[in-house]
Amino acid sequence: MEKIYARTKGIRPDVVSGFCPGCMHSTVIKLIGEVLEEMNIIDKTVAVLGIGCCGLKMEYMSYDNITSPHGRACAVATGIKRSNPDSLVYTYQGDGDFASIGLAESVSAANRGENISVIFINNGIYGMTGGQLAPTTLLGMKASTAPKGRIAEEHGYPMHMCEILNQLTAPCYLERTSCNTPQNTLKTRKAIKKAFQNQLDGKGFSMVEVVTNCPTNWGLDPLKSLEFLNEKMLTEYPLGVIRDNG
Amino acid sequence: MPKVEIRSESCKSCGYCVKFCPKQVLAIGDKVNSKGYEYAKVAKPEACIGCKMCGVICPDAAIEVYK
Ligand code: SF4
Ligand code: SF4
Ligand code: SF4
Numbered sequence: 294m295e296k297i298y299a300r301t302k303g304i305r306p307d308v309v310s311g312f313c314p315g316c317m318h319s320t321v322i323k324l325i326g327e328v329l330e331e332m333n334i335i336d337k338t339v340a341v342l343g344i345g346c347c348g349l350k351m352e353y354m355s356y357d358n359i360t361s362p363h364g365r366a367c368a369v370a371t372g373i374k375r376s377n378p379d380s381l382v383y384t385y386q387g388d389g390d391f392a393s394i395g396l397a398e399s400v401s402a403a404n405r406g407e408n409i410s411v412i413f414i415n416n417g418i419y420g421m422t423g424g425q426l427a428p429t430t431l432l433g434m435k436a437s438t439a440p441k442g443r444i445a446e447e448h449g450y451p452m453h454m455c456e457i458l459n460q461l462t463a464p465c466y467l468e469r470t471s472c473n474t475p476q477n478t479l480k481t482r483k484a485i486k487k488a489f490q491n492q493l494d495g496k497g498f499s500m501v502e503v504v505t506n507c508p509t510n511w512g513l514d515p516l517k518s519l520e521f522l523n524e525k526m527l528t529e530y531p532l533g534v535i536r537d538n539g
Numbered sequence: 540m541p542k543v544e545i546r547s548e549s550c551k552s553c554g555y556c557v558k559f560c561p562k563q564v565l566a567i568g569d570k571v572n573s574k575g576y577e578y579a580k581v582a583k584p585e586a587c588i589g590c591k592m593c594g595v596i597c598p599d600a601a602i603e604v605y606k
């Protein structure tokens with residue numbers, strides 16, 4: 294009997310991830326591991342982790358990683374990639390990290406067409422720090438800093454990072470995916486692979502925005518969080534390839 | 540015949556595999572692992588078609604599939 298679906302070598306064999314039940318951070322980290330294993334580049338990969346729940350990845354993944362100051366992952370990745378061009382360097386950042394605190398570094402790296410890959414986790418909220426409003430929080434969605442829900446006049450509108458970066462000339466590849474079904478999970482896997490291949494081919498900045506869930510701070514059990522993701526998050530953040538110059 | 544194996548210690552009882560298995564092979568069991576989660580079990584092994592959907596959707600890499 295042949296094993297046709299195996300736990301990837303990109304995560305540690307006997308570690309249980311620190312993420313909450315049903316959290317798609319775990320799914321994406323698993324997918325990244327699968328892609329690196331398939332491309333046979335685990336040994337030359339460096340992950341640059343954002344601050345927040347992203348940091349829980351550190352104990353779970355099986356290869357080199359560094360945690361950057363909050364929001365600065367793209368700047369740290371730039372330094373690592375430029376000094377070690379043979380490494381595969383990717384950042385792993387949440388919405389608070391990539392789209393708020395690190396907005397300047399993120400947009401600047403994309404604008405330079407930096408030859409790195411960004412895996413951007415959009416779950417519409419700050420996770421680890423306690424459910425604060427993120428740039429990606431939906432209108433009307435409650436957050437610990439917006440107890441009545443996000444109000445446009447007070448908090449502005451949800452930010453669409455793929456579309457914002459699509460205004461720039463340099464980025465090579467921008468795609469928005471999700472892990473809400475097995476089919477979409479496989480599409481996310483394919484997008485991650487493409488982002489990494491682009492980097493190996495020297496094509497410059499690639500980003501995969503994965504629309505995910507935060508059952509804990511959404512106050513929903515995992516299955517209910519899937520419903521919220523399908524009905525609300527994916528209406529605001531439609532899936533698809535936003536740019537492909539790869 | 541295809542076969543699924545669940546690493547009970549990695550399972551967090553999210554229920555995604557149960558929801559997405561097209562053949563209702565899986566169910567949340569009544570035994571708990573060391574972290575206190577009622578882990579998923581293979582309830583109808585004979586119905587498995589080896590489609591891997593459970594493995595793909597499982598966030599925690601708790602499922603392996605054989606064929
Ligand atoms: S707090 Fe939210 S994002 Fe963080 S691990 Fe838990 S469910 Fe995932
Ligand atoms: S391999 Fe397919 S049929 Fe078998 S348990 Fe998994 S999802 Fe169900
Ligand atoms: S999807 Fe994975 S973690 Fe969730 S219940 Fe099934 S085996 Fe457990």
